[in-house]
Amino acid sequence: MxxxxxxxxxxxxxxxxxxxxxxxxxxxxxxxxxxEYGDDLVFPDVKHVKLCRATIPHGKLVDVDPSAALELPGVRRVITRKDIYELQDEIGYNPYYGPAIKDQPVLALDKVHYIGDPVAAVIADERDIAEEAIDLIDVTYDEMDFCEDVDDALADDAPIIHEEFEAADTFPDLEQVEGGRDTNEAFQFNLRYGDVDAALEEAAHVFENTYRSPPVQHMPFEPFVATARANQDGTMEIWTPNQSPHFVRNEIASMFNMPQSKVRVRVPQVGGSYGMKLYAKTEPIIALCAYLTDETVKLKMDIEESFSTITRHGTKIVLKTGVADDGTILGRKCDVYYDTGAYAEIGPRITKKSGYTAAGPYEIENVSIDSHCVYTNKPPAGAFRGFGVPQLVTAYEAQMETIAVELGLDPTEYRKRLGYKEGSTHPTSVPVKSVGLVECIEAVEEAMEWDKPLEQPDDPALKRGRAIACGYKACITPxxxxxxxxxxxxxxxxxxxxxxxxxxxxxxxxxxxxxxxxxxxxxxxxxxxxxxxxxxxxxxxxxxxxxxxxxxxxxxxxxxxxxxxxxxxxxxxxxxxxxxxxxxxxxxxxxxxxxxxxxxxxxxxxxxxxxxxxxxxxxxxEGGHHDPETGQADKVTVFWFFGATGAVVDVDTETGKVYVRELQNAADVGQAIDPDRVRGQILGGAAHALGQSLHEEMVFDYGQQTNQQLLDYKVPSFRDMPEKVGNHIVEVDHPDGPYGAKGVGETGSFAVSPAIGNAILNATGADVKAIPYTPERVLDAVQEAEDK
The missing domain is CATH 3.30.365.10 (Aldehyde oxidase/xanthine dehydrogenase, molybdopterin binding domain)
Incomplete structure (x- = not known):
């Protein structure tokens, strides 16, 4: 020791x-x-809110006629853009909100931007009455062309989703976010370190690959639910299971042009979130309903509405890497595209903070990163466990495996050789401290008995493989x-x-x-x-x-x-x-x-x-100085945290079905305040990522999600977990952490997908460049590998 x-x-x-x-x-x-969860709270004479949502992906809002809905007994009011315009004149109400860009209206004003965009709010005595009433609202649209993905959105002839947008100017780490006009790129982060073009020219081998991941849903047990009351003394009270109560308070105060001290946000027990209930979601609309009616109002969404409210970013990631004959990475060029959906939400922060890590936790002398936050006509994408990092890890770890295999190198030793050590330099020129990357890989190796040969299944159709992947992430700073x-x-x-x-x-x-x-x-x-x-x-x-x-x-x-x-x-x-x-x-x-x-x-x-x-x-x-053109900085994050996962899989070469037999997860947590609970967090992150690896995927057809319910959108259950799972704590003290502690909530989610994908490659030679690893994708890749 x-x-x-x-x-x-x-x-x-x-x-x-x-x-x-x-x-x-x-x-x-x-x-x-x-x-008591949010839905358990009892309020006398509470009224219920349901939202009427857009049925087209993009178009001008011509008319919203609530007259038929208002005739339904029990309906108290239907709120539309007309009410918002009147409130703007009365109190200077600002209908737009968002943590990075103020681009999302509380209800659609001039346009709708995705199927599911709220158009009107019904307030009724009972929830089922409100639900019935929304079908009676007559909405007229003038349909427009729409952008299905980032490639559509960045095309020269793409329809513009937001003609102009304004930066929120809320968080100091987003000071680079600016407003925009006539562009579908909400934000771009650039990082330059060394001379990548020269490095690629010099390299003995150049690898260029494109990796994709789809939008997925958070799927906590508790969907959105919130209650609001506007009091006679001019104060507003909100009860909401939200991860950022002070942000919600400040946002609502800003929208209503009232002092922050007049808004009170109370948080009941939260039934899970994984980032879904971060920043303002349901709170702006229930605050508006409460203000306009002087009633206590409650909005409770169902699972399908959660799909229409917030998602995880789909990504397209292009990596071009030049290496020497011994595998040394001379340069890596990363083009990262985050599909932020119809509204930016926190996409710019993900684009920047995760963009820092796109080249991976490896010593590379020349790095170029262009990270893009792109509007499309899909539901908004925001914070999700891992904050954009798991998509990146899936890409760079797949390419690391490909490079090692092509050059005849041991993939795990290759990672340990190039991986960050204490004092390594990040591409922002900042030294990396409190580094447990290699220790995480070694913990997984030990748990998997890496030195022992892997036994193959008796069934000749099944091919067994194993692999280890690793990743890292920054913490929000300042x-x-x-x-x-x-x-x-x-x-x-x-x-x-x-x-x-x-x-x-x-x-x-x-x-x-x-x-x-x-x-x-x-x-x-x-x-x-x-x-x-x-x-x-x-x-x-x-x-x-x-x-x-x-x-x-x-x-x-x-x-x-x-x-x-x-x-x-x-x-x-x-x-x-x-x-x-x-x-x-x-x-x-x-x-x-x-x-x-x-x-x-x-x-x-x-x-x-x-x-x-x-x-x-x-x-x-405290934050540091950042050069907006090169991304160079004197302070990037208060700490980095590292994780690794090893996977053993069986691949049915006749059907493409993947069976995960073993997962070993390790996380550098600095100091485990409670080791058992820390291991539970590592396991939770890995279980979450397992579903995204194997079957979770929001599927869209003409802007409409076609699997917007749990019958079609499969999340992992306990039975989907492999029989053999290990969760291992690595403790490399951080000098400024409480008793040396860092964070752990996301680390287990980093490397599950690439570990499984690389194990598929190890078993069959099939290189699958998109998740989830569905039987169809895997079978196509297996057949392609066999045909080579």
């Missing part, structure tokens, strides 16, 4: 709560069914988190933060950090649900940033409370504050032997009746 690992191991033994498994503090209520810890007179602690529990266990993680900081039992800690009226600002709960950012904020809040306790004890005992320690739940002064509990310290300040001591903590990561 190295000295650094030995020191890390000794430090772990000293922890009381960190690096240990504890039961989830929200586990019991989830098991016994008492937890961003901010704030936390409050409130110590009560009995020594118990309440944590207030805007980090949202979406199933990942953040409540328990933050509680563990508090326990470690104060030296108390977890039964004495409660973590409140996010509420913008009481919870400090947090950028978002996404991007594997929460443990790092909010964890640091919570630790600083604990330290602030402990500093106050030292001051209280110093005044009480007449000693110096720096001589006082707060640990193991006790405030003590060694020289005098004086000590008191945390609760006693609070009472010493506020009296025997008790009080509350408030600790505040804030943590912000």
């Amino acid at each position: 190295s000295k650094s690992l030995q020191k890390q191991s000794e430090r772990k033994k000293a922890y009381s709560s960190v690096s240990k498994h504890v039961e989830r503090i929200d586990g019991k209520e989830k098991v016994d069914g008492t937890v 961003s901010s988190s704030g936390a409050l810890v409130i110590v009560s007179g009995d020594g118990s602690v309440t944590v207030h933060s805007s980090s949202v529990e979406i199933g990942q266990g953040v409540k328990t993680t933050l509680a563990q950090l508090v326990c470690e900081g104060f030296g108390i039992d977890i039964d004495y800690v409660d973590v409140a649900q996010p509420d913008t009226a009481t919870s400090p600002f947090d950028t978002i709960t996404a991007g594997s940033r929460t443990t790092f950012h909010m964890g640091n904020a919570v630790m600083r809040a604990v330290d602030d409370a402990k500093d106050q306790m030292r001051g209280i004890a110093a005044r009480t005992w007449g000693v110096a504050a720096n001589e006082i320690t707060v640990e193991d739940g006790v405030v003590s002064h060694a020289d005098s032997g004086n000590e008191m509990s945390l609760g006693d310290a609070v009472k010493a300040e506020f009296g025997k009746a008790g009080g509350t001591l408030l600790g505040r903590g804030y943590f912000t990561t």
